[in-house]
Amino acid sequence: MRSSIFFLASLATLTSAARFLIHIPSNPLVNPSILPSSTHATLQSHGPPITAYLTRSNSFMFQNISAGSYLAMIHCRDYSFEPLRIDVSVEEALEGSGDKREVIRAWQTFLGNEWDNKGELRGEGGNGGVIEARPIDAKYYYQERQGFSPLSFLKNPMILMALFSMVLIFGMPYLMENMDPETRAEFEEMQKKSPLGGGTGNPAQQIQNFDLASWMAGKTDTGSARSRGQSPAPQTKKRG
Amino acid sequence: MRFHAAAVLAVCLAPAFAIFEDDAYHIDFHHPLLGLPKHDGTFFQKPYAASKASLLYALTDDHAIGVINPKDGSLVWRQVPSLGRNGTGLLRAGENQDTVISALGDHVTAWSGSDGRIVWETGIDGATVEDLEILEQEDGISNAEAKDAVILLSNQSVKRLDGKTGRVKWAYQDTRQSCSGDTPFQISTSPMAIFYISLHKSKLRVTSLSPITGKKLDQYTLSAESDIHSPENILFAGANTAAPLLAWIDKSNKVLKVNIIGTKSVSNFDIPAKGTLERITLRASNRINPLVHFLVEYQTTTGHSAEVYHVDPTKHTIIKAYSLPELGSKGTFTTSTSDANVYFTRITAEEVTVVSSVSHEILGRWPIKTSPALAGAYPIHGVSEVVVKAGTASAVRSAILFSNGQWVLIRNGEVVWERPEFLSSAISAVWAELPEEETLAHELEVEGHQNVLAAYVHRVKRHIRDLEYLPTWLQNIPNRILGNLFGKSLDFTIEEIQHDTFGFHKMVILATTNGRLAALDVGSKGKLLWNINLGSYAPETTTPKPFLKAFRGYVEVKDKGLEGTLYINSTTGEILSSQDISHRSLAVPEGQKLISFDLVDGELKGYIGVEFGSESVWTFTPPAGEKIVGYSVRPTKDPVASIGKVLGDRRVLYKYLNPNLVLVTTALESARTASFYLLDSASGEILHAVSHTDVDVSRPIPSTISENWFSYSLTIDSTSTAPSRGYQLVVAELFESPIPDDRGPLGASSNSSTVQPTVANGDVAKPYVLSQTYHIPEEISHMTVTRTKQGITSRELLVTLPFSNSIVGIPRHVIDPRRPIGRDPTSQEASEGLTKYTPFISFDPKWHLNHKYEVRGVKQVITTESGLESTSLVFAYGFDIFGTRVAPSFAFDILGKGFNKVQMLITVAALFAGVLFVAPLVIYFRNNIPYKTARLRHAGWKKANKFTLDNTIIEPVRG
Known part of the structure; x- marks a missing residue:
């Protein structure tokens, strides 16, 4: 008896909670099989985020996710991934049928923008649905030394x-x-x-007679030009 | 698309500040820690069946699962699951499997043995896992593929999980009324049956189950004659042996009782009565094949001894084989198997000996070479691998946890590596100066206080004393020059603290929750200098959260669980009595008063002096319902280079520089509101207040304050009506007046009051606050600001990102609240370095101080100045230990590695050669040109000499 109640209870919790998968497909930018095992995904809505670590099959398993709208982020040491908006809702499969099912939808989202500003659809489905995670860029931490x-x-x-x-x-x-x-x-x-x-007068001499001190003192252009224009001639004469 | 545009823009804004690739791993260090390993969760195991070398797997007290390469102690992978932190943790691996299976709380997870990825994961509703075993054999045949796991749950059910998927194959639950009060204890597997052992009142109930169907085969109870009341009374319940054992000790600690599970007979053995017994441990191999021999270890207050027993699986009898003599020092035993043989390794602080389980003859003996890391410590538990050739142990390696928290691998008596795992529980830390600098500063101070003659004599004496270091210094010169030239200087200087000309070598004194105090040298890659147990100085007290303060040469340790104060020598870690130190009280200049404040009963109260018992001068009570969640204070030493900010048009905005700023964070859970109050800690007045709605107050709200600006970070609540989601960073800057070149009401007045600032001038005396909010991609758990000696170098906001395990330094100009909004900056603003406001700041990978390191579980980051103005030292602790140095305005006062000394020498040599080459030429021209020019012009001077010159230069000087 007790076990059957327990079983029913567990069934009840199952119906109101969804499970889905975020999968990293193999693509030209990143081979997901070489990602470090510390790579994880978080679902943030309210309170502590839900975390899932990378599995052998390059995906993140989320179980018992209650209905709501979640911000999903993938944290990886080597690559940055696009943020996702994942909505979990309980909907009737056919209108009026009363048969309620979880529906999971995932879109691209843009941080620093309105939450309703959704991008492309990244996955849709019922329980056990698969959402695609796309890497944006490889992280390069170092500065090149010149x-x-x-x-x-x-x-x-x-x-x-x-x-x-x-x-x-x-x-x-x-x-x-x-x-x-x-x-x-x-x-x-x-x-x-x-x-x-x-x-x-030749340019070498002009350069020799250049009045560095007055130029450093910040004399105006016109003044220095005048002095430069005047000074060389008498000095060359003196030398001569 | 907009996101990408914003990201690209943010990247363009970022200056090229980052870590140089050749500096990474040199200027910084990282101790990736696991915590203290648990004995039953530590084992050597091959990551996959065909692997040649085995790895060291461990589950720790912090519920981290980690894999260490036994060759060098480096971390292969680790996982710190956030789920299931409560309850017991278990880690098991089957023979020749490529997975390890952990049970933490209500989660059972199989991890890939070689890289730590999840293979499968199963959550259990409403119960925690009490025990986990791998089903090694089924009907005497070992399953080559994924071996199944058997788990025991706290609700008294036993489940068999498929080794490939984690699905439940069968579940058994004893639902009979008579079993309802039982305490589930353990499961044990044998080739024929699975035994579920539970405590039924003071009896042991053993249920044997069929491994294939999960049906109950048999059930019986063992009378334990009121010896057993709780699971702690049971010594051992054998796991995965051909004849699983169940052992306990009678109440008077005199008799050892052993039962072979599956039989009802109990064998009694007398316990040797020597000294006071502290602990009895039964050690048996958990492999399936070997001889069923086990060892009982007796730890007394003075020493340890052991007895070895043999089990005859066919006759179901247990006989005592031999005993190992008592040693007068602490030690431990480990078991290891090789083929069907069992070996026991005895490890003490002095030596390692190996015996076979068959006879007491010693197969190998290695004295342990003394290592400073193990000084005064003794082994607690460990695991070993033994290689036996022709009857003698040719090699043995043991990973041992020592009593000082070091996890050490000893191979044939040599310490191969040591991991300071106790540091994972660091709770508070403080910077301390190196002893050398301290003594010099002290000597100079002595000279300053003496009369001229005595000071001169003292100085001459000091110099003569310094001469003794001259020969070694001279000897080292060639090495240093060579090292400098060929870039090997770094490894060299690490050892030489005396050559710390740049002030990068600073000590950090760390206190841990388990009562240890340790000192690390941050400039030497976090080398452990000393490590002491505070409990030995203050017995019978606990120091759960010690408060540390560094003084010259010593550290002050205070704690609520500690009566009085402990003073520890910061160089050696020895305790000092309060008479030994020249105790300096806080220096308060004449005619001034010290006001201190603290959080008392949810209110912030300020007192005169350091005694909190007296009447409070001011009290800050948050508005109704709000709760103070934290406060941050402007650092006591926070030098500011310039009192104003020069604008593009050469006018000045004056900074509001108040040394007594306190930023108080309060939260109102019901309204999802976080409020921030800027207080003046001298007067207790509120200078500025701001409230944010739609905040998830259950998440951390870190804040920091420095110079004339403060910043904090928030998480937007999803259930709110906020148009956007994610995390926010708010930065606010305080100015004396919104108008440039204006100093506000205080500019003209000749005197003002710190205690009552607004009485004379009213609200105008309050700062003008400019603030901007940015969206950030991740949650921040802690923030702090870099510090330099003079404050000339621009500051950098250091934020800790718990999800990506990193520490990011955000340049100050990126989060300048004066960034123009909605328009491009004017040319004057652009000349100030201001860029157009973007609502989103992405954390550029180049801002990450930790680069490829993954710094996990950082609770706090502390910064201090170095000897160079450009550079600030950073140290992070909490779980991992990480240290680095940052130069927010580039290292402008030190030559980097990019400066090629060899190239410079070659250039100088080339120039010198050029001068030598050109000098005769110049002399030649000076002497000959006036006479030769005319001739050259006509005769084609190119032929007359080898040198070619433009004829415009060769003009006759004398007209």
Whole structure:
């Protein structure tokens, strides 16, 4: 007698509680068979969340889940999974039949949005229904250390400038030599006319006479330009 | 899609702060713990039948199931099921099975032996599991495939579960009226029957069941002559032996009574009367094949001895074979089998000896090499594996739990590994300085207090004393340089506490619930420095939740269960009497008063001085119905580098910096409301109050407060009408005034009162609070803030995520409450580093301090400053132990591993070579160019010398 009451009682609890499975299918991003055994899923609604650990068949078993709307999360060390909304309800299979059954529906959900804002359906069914869990991304915990690489070294503008001037320094004489005499004469004529080659002073000297102190002191652009414009000439004269 | 957009945005916002791959596992450490292993739940077992090596399986007092690699002590897998924490825990494995089966409370679970995944799980309604056995043989034939499990439930039913699926094959329940009062005790299996043993008043009722059908075959009661009243009186009920045994001891502790289950005869044996008996244990092999020989171990207050008995399964007789002599020290025995032979291993703190069950001849003896981890401890219980070749034991390895909470593997007398499992019950911890730094600081203080001459003499003496370390220091120089150059410096510096120039070596003193106190060196990968039992200093007291406080050179231990205070030397773990220490009371400057507060009867009360008995100065009583669930205080040492926040337009928002801030959390269960009150602990006034509705108050509501901001986290209740679900993080920042460049009413006034702040100025003196709420993907169980020496480095909010077993550092600027909402930041705001508000913050994997470690069960995270401004030390405890260091604004004051010293040396050498090469060239040009230029121009100077130069540079200097 006692056992039969117990049996009935257990049956009663069974009818109001659903069981379902969240399954991780094999996909190109993750091979679920290599996930660590600490991977687990939680169902949060009210009070302590319900936890289920990963089984050998790459799924999470939930049993005795009472009706309600749950936020399901899968916690894994190596991959992040999309959050799910799982609704468990007791509905009549056919209207008016009085035969009530659990119905489980699962959708994608978006954290930080309205709860009613559901995404794609991820599973639907009665007791023992299967819900699909989709991984989003592999978790990468580490920061790359910027090591020495020749390519990044070459990408540096200062290095590019230095290389360019190197090419000029070492390449120009060759160019000059290989020019035919007429072109060379023309070129030299051009150089005499150009401001760089002319008597206004050469850039090296200009750089030498650059007033670093006043520039550091933060003089305005116009002032420094003026001083830069004026100073070189007298100084070259003095030296000369 | 919106979610992805938000996630992507959040990732873009995150700076590149993370752990470098080459720093991981070097700057941090993790002790994945299990807890103290239970004796009957610990065994060596092959993870699958074809496996060559066996693993060490254990079920612990904390109901964790863990698997250890016996070679190095590393954790293979572990599971800490949250369900079924009540009731007894059991762990069993069948021979040649790839699963282990656990029974915790009302759950029976089969775990994959090699990786810890669930194979099947069965819940039992309305009863807990009392016993679990694996059915090794059925009708004398051992089932090669999944072996079934037999469970005994607290409602007196026996069930056989299918080994593959966990489904119930049959169930037996004794429903007769006469059995209703019985206490179910144990089940025992033999090849022919399953025996269900229950306590019927003071008798033992044994029911034998058919393994195939579950039908009752026979039932009889054994008269125990009022020796047995509760299950604790029974010594042993044999499991899985060819002749299962049932043993108990008479009331006067004189006679050992043994019954072979299935027979009604009871054999009596006298117990050797030597010393006071503390504990008697019967040890028999739980394998099915071997000889039925068992050992009875007698533990007395002074030593231990044992007797070995043989059972004749055909004649059903038990005879005493031999006895092992008493030793005057504590020790234990383990049983192991090899083929059909049974071996007993005797382990004391000094040596390991192996004897065969057949004769008392010693097959092998190994003295245990002393290890600092085992100093003063003795073995409690263990398991062994013995290899016997040609009549002598060639090797033995034993996993032993020692009395100091260390779980140790001893192989042939050598300690192979030790696991500080007692640390899993850590309840409180405190940072302490290393002794070296302490002594130096003390010496300097002494010099400061003396007159000039004495101080000078003292200093010279100190330097002369330091000279004795010079030779070793000099010897180490080449090693250090080489180590530095080739990146091996780390392993080297770990041992050398003296070279702790960066202040990374700090000690953490931990107290555990079982009355132990231990010190770990956080800079040396959590090395255990000492480990003591507080109970030995304060006998007959319990220290369930000690309160620790570190002073210079010693730690103060206070507890409600402890009369007075204990002082422990933080270097050695020795006890100090209160005369030994120069006790400093809390330093209160002249003319000031100390106000302390505490939670008394659900109210927060403030008192003058440290005596709580006196009249309270202020009382904070939460509004009707609300209950204080916690409070957080601004740390006493919380340096702030800047009193204001510089805006993009160079104006300043002044921070509300009050050293006496207390954030009180209250909860109202009926209305599902959580309220937060910001108090001034000097005056007891409420500075700010906020309430949140639709909060699941049954979940943790952690909070923290630092500088001029506080934060807390909530769980949204599902039954509420809240439009969204999940978890929230709220961050609030306090300013003196909402207007930049304004210091509020206190700016102009020359004096103010700490005790009555609002009397003079009214409510304007209260801070201006800016707050923002974010959705977060996970529940937070604890939060704290990083600390640095000067407070210049930006802070980071450290949150503990219990579900993903991690600790995440959220950068402060991500949760800045000034982030513009609904619009993009203006250029001025962008220059402050503010980004557009997003309602959802995802925890970037790069923010995880624990990276690949899984830090389980963290109850608290404590932080402290290091010697470097950029770096804060972090230590987490609760179940696992985890320590690391973080640099929220990058390690700007230390060279990282990315700095290649060899490359730097090569660069310097190359530059030097370049200078050597160029120098003659420069000299050549300086001397020759003025004369040569003209000639070069005409004759083609390229031919005149090897060096080529642009003709624009070679200009005649003298015009």
